Amino acid sequence: MGATRDHIHSAKAPSRNRTDGDRIAHRNRTPHHRTPQIIAPQATMHNRAESAAPVGPAAAATADGKVTYRPLEAQDLPAIIDEYDQTWGFRPLSGRRPLSQMVSKRFVLHYLEGTTRAEVAELDGQVLGLTFAQINGEHPLYPHAQETLAGIDDRLRADETGSVALREVTYWHRAESRLERVSQIGSVTQAELRLFLVSPKARGHGVGGGLWSRLMAYFQKHGVKRYFLHTDNSCDVGFYDHQGLVCNAKRIAADHPEDHVETMYGRMNDLFIYSGEPSRTVRHRRHTDRTGNTQHAGQQPKRGD
Template identity: 50%
Template sequence: MAATNATTITAEHGGSANLNPTHPNAPGASGITYRRMAWSDVDAVVKEFDDTWGDWSSAAGTPASIALSRHFVLHYLEPATGATIAERDGRFMGVLIVRVPGRPILFPQAKQTLADTDQALAADKAHGAAALRETLQWHALETDLERDTHVNDTTQAEIELFLVAGAARGHGVGGTLWRGAMRDFAGLGVRRYYLHTDSSCDVSFYDHQGLDCEIAWYAADHPQYGDDMDDIFIYSGEVAA
C-alpha cells in the first residue's frame, strides 16, 4: 500500500503553525492560493489520496477503497497541529500536514471520525476488513521503525502527509508547500524533523532536499508481509536557521 506520511512532489507521514508560504489566502504562481486547511477540506484530500494511491491496496476497485483512503487521511490528521491547502479556483492542488508535539491539535474531531471510519471498514467483510487489517499492520511497522531509530527523540516535528495533485504538476506547488513548512518550523524553534515514505513515492526528492535516510526497510527481506508490500523509509532533516 502506497499510503505514506510523505510522498512524491510530482504526484504527491491551522493549529500551531500556519504553514502558509506567504500569508493566508495568498495567491502564488499560476494563480495558486495557499491557506490554512479547514475541516471542510477533508473530502477533497481524501479524493486526491484515493486517486493517487487507491490502486495499491487490496480494496482497489471496490467501494472500500475511498473509505480506506479516508482512514489514512484521518490517521494523519488525528495528531496534526498544522496544515496548509493549495488550491486554484477552489480546486484542490495540494496539502502539507505536520505534527509539532506540544502544540494544539488542529482537528480534535478527527479522532472520533477515524474511529467511525474504522468501524465501517471492519464491518465490510467483503473488502474493508481485510484492507483495514493490512493498514493497521503497516502503521504498526512504521511505529516499530520509529522506535528502532529513536527518531522521536532526535527531532521536534513530523511531516504527516505531503500530497500534491497531478493537476498541479509544474506549478511549483510542492516546492512552495515545502518551503513554507520549513519557514514555519524555524519560527516554532524546530531544529530537526522527520517523515515516513516508501518505494511507491519519489524518494529521490528527499535526497535532493538533503535529508538523511534514518532507516530503510526492504520488503524482499520480509516475505511474511506479502508480495505487494512496499519498501519503507524514514528520512530526517535539519531546519535551516
C-alpha cells in the same frame, strides 16, 4: 502505503502521543456501526495567526491564476480524500468505489490525527496540494480525528473485504511504528511531516516547491531544529536526498517474509525514515538555485508512508 506516482507525495507516521497498539485497542472497544463525528478544526494561536499572516510568500488572488496558500478547512477533506483515492486507492477495491473511498478516508484521517499544522495550496477554488505536519507539544488541529477513525474502522470490519483491507493497513502502520521505535528518531527531532500531497493539475504552478519552502519556514519560526518523515521505495526518495535530508532507518521487505500474511495489497514495500534540518534544507535549495542545477527542484517527493 506507497504507489509510484509523480504527482502525490506524503510523509506519514503514527501519532507520537499514543502508541499504535493503544489506538487499535481503543478502536476495538468502540461499538460497531458508530456514526463518525464531523471533523472540524480546533482554533489555536498558531493557526489563527497563520490565517491572518501566512508564513512565506503567498499569492494574493486566484482570479488571475495565481496559487494561494491557506489553512486546511473541514470542507476541503472530501476533495483531498478523492485525490488520495485516485492515486493510492485500494486497487482491489476499484470496482467498489464507496469501500475504496472509505479506506482512503481512513488513511487521510490517520495522517490528520495529531497534525498541528495543515496547509493547502489552492488555484481557482480547487485544492491542488497540502502539507500535514506535527510539532511536539502543540495541540492537534482536529482533536476528534481519533474518534472518527474508530467509526471508520467499525464500518470496515462490518464488510468482509473491508476487514482484510483494515488488517493490511494496520499491519503497515505497526511496521512503521516499530521502525520509528528502533531508530529512536523521536528523541532527536521536534516535528514530523505527516502528509505531503500535490495534484497532477498543479504542475507548472510551483505548488510543491511552495508548500515545501513554506513548511520549512514555519518549522524554523517555531524552533524546530530537526524533523522527520516516513517514505517507501515506491516513492522518489531521491527528492529527499536532493533537499539535504538523510536516511536514518530502513526496513527491507525481502528480509521480512512474515509480511505476506494477506494478499490484497501484495508485497510490502521497503520502508524508510528520513530526517532533515529546516535551515539546512533552505540553504541547500538556495545553493542549488545558484548553481543552476534545478533538475530536481521542481520534482515532487512521493508519498512516504
